Amino acid sequence: MGAESKVFTHSQVSAHNTSEDCWVIINAKVYNVTNYLTDHPGGDEVLLAAAGKDASEEFEDVGHGSAARLMLDEFYIGEIDPSTNLATITGDTTLGPTKDVKDKPLQSTNKLLYFVLALAIIVLGLGIHFFDVFT
Incomplete structure (x- = not known):
């Protein structure tokens, strides 16, 4: 420099x-x-x-x-x-404000939370489906 x-x-x-x-x-x-x-x-x-x-x-x-x-x-x-x-x-x-590299860990955490939420919704949906099938 x-x-x-x-x-x-x-x-x-x-x-x-x-x-x-x-x-x-x-x-x-x-x-x-x-x-x-x-x-x-x-x-x-x-x-x-x-x-x-x-x-x-x-x-x-x-x-x-x-x-x-x-x-x-x-x-x-x-x-x-x-x-x-x-x-x-x-x-x-x-x-x-302009993006800062320090925000990266927060962005990764948000992505993980969205993934876990989506997975929970799928599991809940499958649980309800199987409950209806077997009752």
């Missing part, structure tokens, strides 16, 4: 959303990935879909390893201003 870190707003980053000028935000850091589009193993369309946006969740969901994380250093251009978020910029309060 460079010795001096520049701070960008979400609005500034969102202007860099083309194949000729492609920036992404990952974990509150800004990366200019324009020169990496053709080399990205997932194809340029993956990066272009995230161009000008916070791609933290997508980056983490794919499970990038240490090599990919080290490679990010090559494209690092600055930090995101924490006082800005997408809801402030767009006026859309449904967006809320």
Whole structure:
């Protein structure tokens, strides 16, 4: 990473959303990935879909390893201003604050609870069915 870190707003980053000028935000850091589009193993369309946006969740969901994380250093251009978020910029309060990687355990817990709830409903339904059949 460079010795001096520049701070960008979400609005500034969102202007860099083309194949000729492609920036992404990952974990509150800004990366200019324009020169990496053709080399990205997932194809340029993956990066272009995230161009000008916070791609933290997508980056983490794919499970990038240490090599990919080290490679990010090559494209690092600055930090995101924490006082800005997408809801402030767009006026859309449904967006809320930008997603944070710290929310991952909560999301996993929610998925587990939904699975257990669905399983309980199935078991209950089968129990009622068998009760009706044998009575």
